[in-house]
Amino acid sequence: MPDYGHSLEFGTFITPAATDPDRVVALAVLAEQAGLDLVTFQDHPYQAGFLDTWTLLSFVAARTRNVRMSANVINLPLRPPAVLARSVASLDLLSGGRIELGLGAGAFWDAIEAMGGERLTAGQAVQALEEGIEIIRQIWDAETRGGVRVHGDFHRVSGAKRGPAPAHRVGIWLGAYKPRMLALTGRLADGWLPSLGYLKPGDLASGNAIIDEAALAAGREPRDVRRLLNLAGPSHGAEELAELALTEGISTFILAADEPDVIRVFGEEVAPAVRELVTAERSGQAAQLSDKETPKTPIKATNLGVTPTPDTGVRRSTRTPWDESTRPTGPAPDPARTYTPHEQASGRHLVEIHDHLRAELAQIHDLIDQVEAGTMDVGAARSHINTMTMRQNNWTLGTFCESYCRIVTTHHTIEDRSLFPHLKRNDPRLAPVIDRLEQEHHVIHDVLEGVDKALVALVTTDGGGTAGLRAAVDLLSDTLLSHLAYEERELVEPIARLGVQ
Template sequence: MSGHDVVFGFGAHSGIGEAPELLRMAQQADRDGLDLFSLSDHPYLGERLDAYAALGFILGGTRHIAGLVNVTNLPTRPAPMLARTATSLSALSGGRVVLGMGAGGLWDRVADMGVPRLSPGAAVDAFEEAIVLIKKLSGGGPPVTHQGRHYQVRQIKPAPVAAPVVWTGSNGPKSLAATGRVADGWIPGHAADWLSERYRTSRPIIDEAAAAADRDPREIRTIYNFPGRITDRPLPAARDHEGRWVGGSVGQWVEELTGAALEHDASGFIFFSADHGAPDPVTLGRWAMEIVPAVREAIAKENS
């Protein structure tokens, strides 16, 4: 995925028993014109599909929609192999991959997989180094030798495929700064949105680090995980007493998302149901066929 159009997606189930439904939902979203689907990555949970196996399977059964692992459990997926996975999926799908990256959460469970535990600071260092190395191992060119603190490769030829764009799930200041230096997008944690304290305090860290690295901060997109209800009638208040979005009618959604894109530089929205789970097919259809086209039209009208 490239360009700077506002993108619209949905968060999908990844349970082993839900595989047929997962493919049907992605195919419905593909037909209905959504831009991407999102899968979580929790390899220590035996009842979950492996995120990248599921991603490849769904991409093989769709034509236009892109796939995102939101976010990759990096400590269990060494960067040189993740580079091969991402570039292979991109080649197989015609570039329909976004690489979601995180420094690693739930370290107790990660360590249970036999992965050496890293301190928070070391985990962020490894995360930044991984993004740099994945980009080095993409896009062709001469063999790469990389002698870093966390990754070492010698004379490894890059894939002749461009690296997917990288969106991170950074939370802490050090990780946010790494996003500013080396990533292409940011997904705020805990479903925080553009009116949240998390966004207000975090986004400037990304922008300052980008500018210090001679990058244009505007090139780093902000994409929101955005749960909520879609109701038949307007709700008295679309946000709760803490200011968090709860949902509302199609009109309320359209007004909110159009304002986010035009006034707050929101670059994308990944829709989840109100309980942060995958939407049901009917709700997904309302998102894709009623809300998203109206937001796209309103943005285009304002920008014309």
């Protein structure tokens, strides 16, 4: 995904261990001394071995002067949103505008229920979070007349007084992994805060795509959502983090660390190096970096660091939605053209996103094969899908296909609205290729509609209508795989040369 252009920030994720509270506070103070921007603590109110996160944040605020603080992330099911809103605003006022609000929908429901919280399904938890955000923002809106009134299914406020307003516009960052939470992030939140250890290859790209599409649909800009990332362990180098900033849009890096030396190195050495690398790339002056940071040997146009995926020519369906022989080609690459590592990564990233779509498509075919062979019923397929992905807890065969189609559509929407106009504007010779790719996007949209209709048939026949779904997905395979190969063949080099927007 593109670099969203946010300023870079760095923070630490400290374990709020109750066994040595003085050390926890000392690590937070050290983070400020090391030049870090942010100190965060996990929030598990049911964990007897942890300090209460909100009390700890208040104490750390009194012991520091500049560093900002946040829970990572607040357990909303055990903290009523109206009370939480006033707590956040109060501490923000007392600390001089240094509080942010990381929010989570909830997890570990046995423990939440043991503490008196209500057990919710995944869908209910997302709805409850959306209601909570509405209440929090209305409480903070002290200038609007009248009380706060939100009559949700899980959170209800009937005429509560507004205020106090925080000292600054507190950012609401959501810990999100699954499609509904990611869409909520795009519609309403100020930041996306996942943990790298919970993500699979391609999850940052697909998560960004869902957030961006939801933001655009809500009348917002993708840049309105800051992309944050929790990191585990001290093994992340400056080059790796710069790559994440420039190709995945990550602008806030939060390192889980309880060792003073690790925190000190992250703040005093790693963070400045990442800022230097990203600043150089953004200003187009990567060549001025030291020999250690930039390879001496230039990367030629014939070696972009990735090979476009060829079209195998295999077709599953008897239908042919377009004539591939009429596809135009773009300008031939300049063999003398050199590429920076960032330029090389931009083209490679397009292939990575496409590979994610190809892998998901292969999983759908495998599930249909097993259901048709009688070796897996729809219920077993549902269970198997749950183990294949961490982005959704209760996908069925049908909803898995629906989610995949949504990701494809989102990817194409981002291309049509941003990438394609940028490429045409900067190299008019690409116009015939771009126009053809856009035409094919419309065809693929119609094919996806056919998949939707087949899914309806699957539901109405209780899993027995897989023949129609197979035919629809076969056609999707033919069109999508052919299209992705054509797009990579024509655009990997222009994306590396012209960048993304």
